[in-house]
Amino acid sequence: MNRDIMIAAGMKQAVERFEDGLCATCGNEPGVFKDALSRREYGISGMCQPCQDMLFDFELFGFEGEEDNETI
Ligand SMILES: [Zn+2]
DSSP: OOOOHHHTTOOOOHHHHHHSSEEETTTTTOOOSSSSSHHHHHHHHHHHHHHHHHHHHHHHHHHHTTTTOOOO
């Protein structure tokens, strides 16, 4: 997680959660991850598995038709 950028973006609470070992998005314990990729994603975005799944669904169905989607 890039701490300075997150704080500059007004996400101080998310940074504090992450530093407490919690999910930056929902504030719950991150718990178990599906695979190494998801665990690595937690290190980058601070999101627990359910939050990652939610974002993935959102990206999958939320931006249908756009061509510049990033592949995680
Ligand atoms: Zn979460």
